[in-house]
Amino acid sequence: MERPLTNHIDKGREPLNLAEYERVGGYKALRESLTSLTQENILQLVKDSNLRGRGGAGFPTGLKWSSMPSSSNSPRPRYVIVDADEMEPGAFKDRILIEGNPHQLIEGMIICAYVVDSEIGYIFIRSEYTLAAKRLKRAIAEAYEKGYLGFNILGSGFNFELRLHISSGRYICGEGTALTNSLEGNRAVPRHKTPRQTESGLWGMPTLLNNVETLCNIPHIVDKGAEWFKSLSKCKDGGTKIFGVSGKVKKPGAWELPMGTTIREILEEHAGGMRDGVRFRGVLPGGGSTEFLVEQHLDVQMDYDSVQKAGSRFGTGTMIALDDHTCPVGMVHNLESFFARESCGWCTPCREGLPWTARILKAIEDGRGEPDDLKVLESHTKLLGPGRTFCALAPGAMEPLQSALKFFREDFERHITDKRCPWR
Amino acid sequence: MEMLSDEIKSEIQCGTGACPTRRCAILEALEIVQRRHGWVSDERLKAVADFLNLTVEEVDGVATFYNRIFRRPVGRHVILVCDSVSCWIMGFENILVHITKRLGIGFGETTPDGRFTLLPIQCLGACEQAPAIMIDGTLHGDLTPDKIDEILKGYE
Ligand SMILES: Cc1cc2nc3c(=O)[nH]c(=O)nc-3n(C[C@H](O)[C@H](O)[C@H](O)COP(=O)(O)O)c2cc1C
Ligand code: SF4
Ligand code: FES
Numbered sequence: 001m002e003r004p005l006t007n008h009i010d011k012g013r014e015p016l017n018l019a020e021y022e023r024v025g026g027y028k029a030l031r032e033s034l035t036s037l038t039q040e041n042i043l044q045l046v047k048d049s050n051l052r053g054r055g056g057a058g059f060p061t062g063l064k065w066s067s068m069p070s071s072s073n074s075p076r077p078r079y080v081i082v083d084a085d086e087m088e089p090g091a092f093k094d095r096i097l098i099e100g101n102p103h104q105l106i107e108g109m110i111i112c113a114y115v116v117d118s119e120i121g122y123i124f125i126r127s128e129y130t131l132a133a134k135r136l137k138r139a140i141a142e143a144y145e146k147g148y149l150g151f152n153i154l155g156s157g158f159n160f161e162l163r164l165h166i167s168s169g170r171y172i173c174g175e176g177t178a179l180t181n182s183l184e185g186n187r188a189v190p191r192h193k194t195p196r197q198t199e200s201g202l203w204g205m206p207t208l209l210n211n212v213e214t215l216c217n218i219p220h221i222v223d224k225g226a227e228w229f230k231s232l233s234k235c236k237d238g239g240t241k242i243f244g245v246s247g248k249v250k251k252p253g254a255w256e257l258p259m260g261t262t263i264r265e266i267l268e269e270h271a272g273g274m275r276d277g278v279r280f281r282g283v284l285p286g287g288g289s290t291e292f293l294v295e296q297h298l299d300v301q302m303d304y305d306s307v308q309k310a311g312s313r314f315g316t317g318t319m320i321a322l323d324d325h326t327c328p329v330g331m332v333h334n335l336e337s338f339f340a341r342e343s344c345g346w347c348t349p350c351r352e353g354l355p356w357t358a359r360i361l362k363a364i365e366d367g368r369g370e371p372d373d374l375k376v377l378e379s380h381t382k383l384l385g386p387g388r389t390f391c392a393l394a395p396g397a398m399e400p401l402q403s404a405l406k407f408f409r410e411d412f413e414r415h416i417t418d419k420r421c422p423w424r
Numbered sequence: 425m426e427m428l429s430d431e432i433k434s435e436i437q438c439g440t441g442a443c444p445t446r447r448c449a450i451l452e453a454l455e456i457v458q459r460r461h462g463w464v465s466d467e468r469l470k471a472v473a474d475f476l477n478l479t480v481e482e483v484d485g486v487a488t489f490y491n492r493i494f495r496r497p498v499g500r501h502v503i504l505v506c507d508s509v510s511c512w513i514m515g516f517e518n519i520l521v522h523i524t525k526r527l528g529i530g531f532g533e534t535t536p537d538g539r540f541t542l543l544p545i546q547c548l549g550a551c552e553q554a555p556a557i558m559i560d561g562t563l564h565g566d567l568t569p570d571k572i573d574e575i576l577k578g579y580e
Pocket of ligand 2: 394
């Protein structure tokens with residue numbers, strides 16, 4: 001089975017330097033893009049590949065790129081930004097990709113910039129990714145030296161400047177419009193979604209934002225074509241995906257597998273199943289802000305539409321397993337405390353509602369819960385749901401809660417009637 | 425006393441050369457001050473504001489939003505303990521209790537000898553090595569209480 005994204009990643013050693021990366025075919029796609037393909041050619045390739053954004057929302061990448069206004073009648077500079085803020089609880093895939101092969105990301109980014117006619121790019125990386133940032137810095141310097149970045153790249157007349165921005169921290173910075181505010185030196189609160197960032201983003205200029213993993217796929221699509229990319233997958237979305245599993249499994253980790261691999265295969269074959277002595281109870285399939293799936297969903301394929309049909313969200317594709325020795329109320333309390341702390345405070349339902357849900361969950365966990373508490377929690381899942389808040393943080397926070405109330409209701413009730421946590 | 429040395433000023437000027445607005449320089453300037461002094465005091469924050477020709481409120485509004493800008497003094501080493509969900513499942517609480525017992529400090533506190541400050545952090549993106557902590561930018565995963573004792577010895 002082909003693993004284009006991780007083929008040259010070996011955790012035990014330093015990532016490929018520029019010369020080594022070139023030796024395994026690196027920057028060939030960039031060369032081809034700049035010398036023999038038009039921007040329209042490449043855009044069509046990306047569209048045909050059925051690549052969907054790996055940052056959580058699964059937006060078709062080709063469509064997103066084509067929403068950049070035509071460069072003849074829009075202001076300059078035009079920006080492309082890579083979202084490397086990875087802080088979703090349970091997610092660690094972008095770190096692996098950057099640490100493992102920084103040139104792959106840089107190449108994908110330059111091709112992207114060429115297609116949408118952008119001259120300045122930012123990689124927005126979280127501050128705790130120190131090793132990834134160090135390796136990126138070195139790779140960016142190599143790429144400048146070789147002439148893949150900077151002025152008149154490969155004699156094509158295309159210029160592209162790449163900057164690395166190390167974030168000062170906060171989960172909300174990963175949200176696209178909040179990220180823009182952060183880069184501008186503001187508090188990282190989200191912005192209105194209209195006009196779109198592609199029209200008016202960073203400093204009011206056309207701005208395209210993509211996730212790390214999304215862009216890492218680009219050189220391979222250019223190199224081997226859309227049909228090949230689709231053939232990697234077991235569903236209609238193209239490509240492979242870095243799936244991860246954490247929690248009490250035998251072999252927590254991440255693996256590049258075909259898009260559409262079943263949850264069961266990922267959990268049981270790749271993660272080795274649950275540790276001895278504990279049993280599987282549920283899984284957050286796409287990170288902390290997705291809905292629990294349980295035993296009956298194990299054969300669901302991990303792709304955007306199938307996971308949605310099963311009642312959850314594909315998210316980042318990094319799963320967190322819940323076992324029978326871990327209290328589901330405690331787990332949801334941990335998640336809601338995270339979201340409450342990370343709320344940017346801009347809109348009232350989220351700023352006030354999340355701490356309230358966290359407090360109620362704490363009370364239930366400590367044996368101080370009241371029968372009405374479950375109703376209050378349920379009302380929050382509606383009041384903080386989609387469309388009620390300024391950005392997607394609060395609705396995302398409600399996903400694990402809402403599904404836990406559905407699948408683990410007895411556990412909540414037992415806490416309240418027994419006035420204690422049965423797991424403590 | 426001059427709150428920002430000429431060296432820091434030129435570093436700020438240099439580090440923010442590509443910024444199209446003065447606001448855009450705030451975080452970089454604060455990070456530079458913090459790298460040098462460990463944290464950002466009221467006086468230095470005002471000096472940054474003056475230097476960038478912004479108000480104190482503009483700069484502090486930004487400074488207090490971000491969790492990696494320290495507006496209070498910190499110890500020589502900052503321990504970030506991941507308290508997010510995968511680490512929680514894998515025993516974050518034991519790790520925290522152990523560190524607290526060893527150092528006699530809880531979250532937000534600094535040891536009296538100024539050696540360590542203890543802070544919580546969002547998912548460190550190392551969930552496959554949970555529970556995990558980070559000290560001064562170095563990640564330590566798959567932690568057990570014994571391992572922690574060994575690791576702490578390395579930071580004086
Ligand atoms: C609260 C919040 C946090 C987010 N954090 C990240 C992140 O750390 N990395 C990321 O790529 N996308 C993150 N996203 C999603 C981005 O807003 C955006 O959808 C994505 O980066 C777009 O890239 P893609 O089309 O390549 O997926 C976050 C969204 C929300 C609502
Ligand atoms: S939903 Fe929460 S994070 Fe999003 S804008 Fe409102 S307060 Fe901020
Ligand atoms: S939850 Fe601790 S590293 Fe991800």
